[in-house]
Amino acid sequence: EVHLVESGGGLVQPGGSLRLSCAVSGFTFTTYYMSWVRQAPGKGLEWVASISQDGSDKYYLDSVKGRFFVSRDNAEDSLFLRMNSLRAGDTAVYYCARHFCGGDCSVFNFFDLWGRGTLVTVSS
């Protein structure tokens, strides 16, 4: 069965750092583009970052550019999000999501698989 399991969330002070992980199982990780999507408490979905299959292409939401860094370890079937200089506005559940791949396995695909998310709270 296919799974995405996020971890690494928690309470961090403003200006602090955190590293989120997403462990993948049940499918060939190297086939897929992957992304992080967040959801602030009681709010809507906001895309954060995407990474290509080999890690060579990365895209970021403007408000996290230069602070957040997406990466992947294909040998370990894992996706990561390094978050620096955290702000209160970064408080959210962070979801790991897989881009659909049906021939064209580009970034231009919807999300067909989601993890259950990990909560990041930025507060003093």
Added chain:
Amino acid sequence: DIVMTQSPESLAVSLGERATISCKSSQSIFYMSNSKNYLAWYQQKPGQPPKVLISWASTRVSGVPDRFTGSGSGTDFTLTITSLQAEDVAVYYCQQYFNSRTSFGQGTKLEIK
């Protein structure tokens, strides 16, 4: 960046009746070379991650009941739920994936009247 705007923000519909949610993009998300609209619809129930219902504006994902229908092209799209069931109570989001920097609508909360 492409801005997605949904309406209404919330909607109350009686069981068995029709629910209609609109989604507009700030620019066309129709790609002429393959004649596809790069739009998806998601359903999110409380405490759960989103679940994709519709891709390419009108293609129902496997396992999704046929009471869910997506339509529209270019910049204007609609999700229609015919014969509303109690389990359809959720927040619904549209998403454009025409741009490498994807974006979502703000969500529409669907409740039972």
